[in-house]
Amino acid sequence: MPTVVDKTRDEVVRWRAHLLARTRLSAEELAERAETYQLNSEEMDIWQTIQGLDYLLEEND
Secondary structure, eight states: OOOOOOOOHHHHHHHHHHHHHHHHHHHHHHHHHHHHHHOOOHHHHHHHHHEEEEEEEHHHO
């Protein structure tokens, strides 16, 4: 059974910023590196999580 996490929009934004800070890259740099397959496994996990968070944030605009 999947786990459901209930977070406010502000919590999701802070979580996204925290994940991005772990990579020491800007969102644009991370996206560029993802497009050219230059991410290590941790960065790829973060990238995929950020994409999901971005989707959720867009959905609630």
